[in-house]
Amino acid sequence: MRRPAITDSFKYLKLFKHMPITDCSAYEIRQKITAGELSAPEIAAAYIRKITAANQRFNIFVHFEPEEIMNRARRASHGPLHGIPLAVKDNLCVRGEPTTCASRILSGFRPPYNSTVIDRLEQAGALLLGKTNMDEFAFGSSCETSCYGPTANPWDRRCAPGGSSGGSAAAVAARFCPLALGSDTGGSxxxxxxxxxxxxxxxxxxxxxRYGLIAFASSLDQIGPFARDVRDTALLMNAMCGYDPADSTCAQQPVPDYLSGLDKDIRGLRIGIPREYFPPQLDPEVNALVRAALAVLEQQGVELIDIRLPHTEYAVAVYYIIAPSEASSNLARFDGVQYGLRAAAHGVSGQSLLDMYEQTRAQGFGCEAKRRIILGTYALSSGYYDAYYLKALKVRSLISRDFEQAFAHCDCIATPTSPTTAFRLGERLNDPLAMYLSDVFTISANLAGLPALSLPCGFSRALPAGLQLLGKPFAEELLLRIGHHYQQQTSWHTQSPPEA
Amino acid sequence: MPISRATVEHIARLSRIALPDAEAALLTGQLDTILRYIEKLDQLDTASIPAMSHVLGLTNVFREDMRRPSLAPEDSLANAPAGDNGQFQVPKII
Structure with missing residues (x-):
């Protein structure tokens, strides 16, 4: 066997050392910081250069202040995420920083307090870069309902990045940051x-x-991470999870060390494949990529079994009653009194208070926000409540039971994340129902409250596709472990867009 | 037709959103399409199914009723479109 010459290894080392910081994973940045090769301000400067040069092409960051980033880098605490850049979806409160949910109605709002996740990540030393674009109030699947205009998909600028956390996903893809935060109400x-x-x-x-996450649908919303790979995801999860008395819906469950769980064995695990998630309308190339990903896992010793989730076809209908109903209530607070926009010519004198509310909300909310508030108000209104909202809560029970029954036979469930790859910007914007149906495979996890992971599993016509793994409540460690094993055997997650 | 233009206008008023005529017409058509899709739930008999109130079966969370630090009044008012004398200011109500 030929041993590599010492000069070869040196060349490799040198190459690694000169790899741009913006190409490193969070884990690699941490290693370089620990080894004393890099400092937080150096990292900050490299990312500021990259973002300043390319943000306009993609419209990813909507609030980005280089001087403030450098200040943060100089005083970053020396925790496990020291100096690692993080992008944050614009619906998470950061003290003193613009936080607008990509909506005119919150223009100028700077929260007087931090979200709990921001507090925790700052304590861990993460370097906050800025706020990322999103669908207005997270209402959308394409990032197009933002008051700042759409974000472009880094793989093809004619395509949507998905949504609602499109800016955070695109930020990681474009190498604007190794880590980002999003929120997920129906697949966002x-x-x-x-x-x-x-x-x-x-x-x-x-x-x-969720303390400090501006609420959309309180029975569905969950904050979560974006990263290049599962290992970085675990690194970020370790710093985010845990009980918080400020959020009464936060679980009092012990938090395992997600990083050290990654290498545990996956042989003998049973993965359920629900036939309802492989319908005839599924893009044939996406189908083939997901099947190939499952074959990779099978080679690693997991067992694939057929399962049924018979109420899957009702999930979108249930969601579009429950989510807008809750949103209509949560968004009642935006009325021109405490923060954000107040309709012009409605200072303190002049017309009535009611008129001020109606004009402020008419001017401040975009089309999709109005559509959802009105749909939700309708579903909750007297005479329609039983037919819509109560009916939806009952079918939600059926969907949740489907999962309970399926998990009696398997440890996790695998599906495509989305029935297609990225669609074109503008393609579905004027057809709300078509836009809603793009979430058909992601909504059920929110209705049942389950953890779900999306992993890159290949490309169709140069656009990425995703494999989704769903687990039992609090089975985060298992999902990350399976995902990590998959990424040890594949290189889809290491690909970067040609323009990035 | 599951929803009429008059109902949409009434619901918009309940939602405190001023709705110009053109928007009301467009919205009525869109809501009609969405509600027709949602009607597929009627295929299911749910008479004996309980409504799901919480995904993890969490019940009430209580804490001691104790004084705690809170935001300073000037911080609470810092984002207000109009404020005066430590209070939020709105158009005349009465």
Missing amino acids: IRQPASFCGVTGFKPTYGRIS
Whole structure:
């Protein structure tokens, strides 16, 4: 056997050392910092250069202040994420920083407090880069309902990055940051992760404190991470999870060390394949890529079994009653009194208070936000409540039971994340129902409160596709472990867009 | 037709959103399409199915009723479109 010459190894080392910081994973950056090769301000400067040069092409960051980033880098605490750049979806409160949910109605709002996740990540030393674009109030699947205009998919700028956390997914794909935060109410982390070829994770309902996340649908919302790979996802999860008395829905469950769980054995695990997630309308290339990914896992010793989730076809209908109903209530607080926009000519004198509310909300909310508030108000209104909202809560029970019954036979469930790869910008914007149906495979996890992970699993016509793994409540460690084993055998997650 | 233009206008008023005529017409058509899709839930008999109130079966969370630090009044008011004398200011109500 030929041993590599010493000069070869040196060449490799040198190459690694000169690899741009922006190409490193969070884990690699941590190693370089620990080894004293890099400092937080050096990292900050490299990312500021990259983002300043390329942000306009993709419209990813909507609030980005280089001077403030350098200040943060100089005083970053020396925790496990010291100096590692992080992008944050614009619906998470950061003290003193613009936080607008990509909506005109919150223009100028700077929260007087931090989200709990931001507090925890700052304590861990993470370097906050700025706020990323999103669908207005997370209402959308394409990032097109933002008041800042759409974000472009780094793999093809004619395509949507997915949504609603499209800016955070695109930020990781474009190498603007190794780590990002999103929120997922019906697929808003996983679908953009799939469209942008990155790893995205929605943990169990209640796993991560939502204090400081501007609420969309309180029975469904969950904060979660984006990263290039599962190892970085685990690194970020370790710093985010845990009980928080400030969020009464936050679970009092022990938090395992997700990083050290990654290498545990996966042989003998049973993965359920629900036939309802492989319908005839599924893009044939996406189908082939997901089947190939399952074959990779099978080679690693997992057992694939057929399961049924018979109420899957009702998930979108249930979701579009429950989510808008809750949103209509949560968004009642945006009325021009405490923060954000107040309609012009409605200072303190003049017309009535009611008129001020109606004009402020008419001017401040975009089309999709109005559509959802009105749909939700309708579903909750007297005379329609039983037919819509109560009916939806009952079918939600049936969907949740489907999963309980399936998990009696398997440890996790594998599906495509989305039935297609990224669609074109503008393609579905004027057809709300077509847009809603793009979440058909991601919504059920939110309705049942389950953890779900999206992993890059290949390319169809140069656009990434995603494999989704769903687990039992609080089975985060198992999902990350299976995902990590998959990424040890594949290189889809290491690909970067040609323009990045 | 599951929803009429008049109902949409009434619901918009309940939602405190001023809705110009053109928007009301467009929205009525879109909501009609969405509600027709949602009607597929009627295929299921749910008479004996309980409504799901919480995914993890969490019940009430209580804490001691104790004084705790909170935001300073000037921080609470810092984002207000109009404020005066430590209070949020709104158009005249009465």
